[in-house]
Amino acid sequence: MGASECLVFRAKTKSAWLSGQGLGGMIRKLLMYSLSLLGALLAGCASVSGGQRAAYDYYQIGDVTAATPGRMQPGLMLVGGGEWPQEAFRWFFGRAGHGHIVVLRASMQNQNQREMYRRIGGVTSVRTLVFHSREAAFDPEVLAVIESADGIFIGGGDQARYLRFWQDTPVQAAINRHVAAGKPLGGTSAGLAVQGRHVYGALDGGSLTSAQALADARTPAMTLVSDFLRLEPLYSSGILTDTHFNERQRQARLMTMLAHLAERDGTAPLLGLGVDEETALCIDAAGQGRLYSRTGGYAWLFRPGAFTLEAGQALQAQDWQVTGIGTQSRVNARTWQVENPAFESKASIHAGQLQFAPAVPLKP
DSSP, X not given: OTTOEEEEEEEOSSOSSOOXXXXXXXXXXXXXXXXXXXXXXXXXXXOOOTTSOOSEEEEEEEOTTSOOOSOBOOEEEEEOSSSOOHHHHHHHHHHBTTOEEEEEESSSOSHHHHIIIIIXXXXXXXXXXXXXXXXXXXXXXXXXXXXXXXXXXXXSSOHHHHHHHHTTSHHHHHHHHHHHTTOOEEEETHHHHTSSSEEEOOTTSSOOOHHHHHHOTTOTTOOEEESSOOOTTTTTTTEEEESSTTTTTOHHHHHHHHHHHHHHOTTSOOEEEEEOTTXXXXXXXXXXXXXXXXXXXXXXXXXXXXXXXXTTSOOEEEEEEEEEEOTTOEEETTTTEEESOXXXXXXXXXXXXXXXXXXXXXXX
């Protein structure tokens, strides 16, 4: 396809292409794929699937058949949401050998792939899978696309959809295999929220605020899921991630979620990691992390301390260690020791009020 771009197909069933074995089956698949592609092109790069909602949409741009130019390396890119820090994405594309990126989404269309291929550049192709149901996570053609990725990027949106569509499916297993094989993975907003060992699932259909968490530390909206993805070194460190962090004042929310997890198992490793908007923490194969930001944002590292959880009341917390990771910092993501931190403080919550001593750069 070169640099042209379109919606190649919308798939209704578990196999978007005809099934078949041997040469005849391969020919039938190629024929049907060619016809579907031609139809999409003639329709102005849009294929409508009648009255039935498609299980997923598939888009592509670039040469999906070309060899990967460089060598793939492990890496994780954790983007807090908002506008992308392009330097972080260039790092990510380099880890993917400047090859083939697969974007996974559960809403919107192909906006991410256009940004990657046309605006940032440095990749051979970008393909996008937009999931509309759990059924798509069992489709062999979907799995083939994911398995062929040099780098996987999980887009923003609603992490509850990722949990509902992918948990305990072949897609979940394929993402874990991708990272275990030494290939990079990144995500923004909801795509960052699912990268930790622990995930705020937003499974009640809303988005819990710090004010709600402070009003009732045991609110039913505190939906936490563990062991969704196994991405090292985040998994073994017991990381719970949070997004849009300073902009949406999610410090008290993260602390309350961490207290719930610590209450479940006080002996397991547990850390909170919030990332500001337009900011990305990139972690290489050696566990060395570096922050990129368009706006001077931070990654916030929370180490739980003493706390009390009671229904109908705010979390009571005393002297939790908080470390700011800035663009001049370096972090060992295996020990989470930070060299040249942007700030260090203690966080406490008393009578529903969050306080930092010394003060930290909060946004109003």
